[in-house]
Amino acid sequence: MIWVGDDWAEDHQDVEILGEDGRRLVRARLPEGLEGVGRLHR
Secondary structure: OOEEEEEEOOOEEEEEEEOOOOOEEEEEEEEOOHHHHHHHHO
8 A cells, every 4th residue: 555645735736655664755746737647647
């Protein structure tokens, strides 16, 4: 199991993905809109 956290703001989203053991695997700041969602899915 992994955990995904998303902190939404008006112009960007901060995303973190944690592994089963609670360690951070990925941290990213994504732009708002389709570009950011596309990057999240990649």
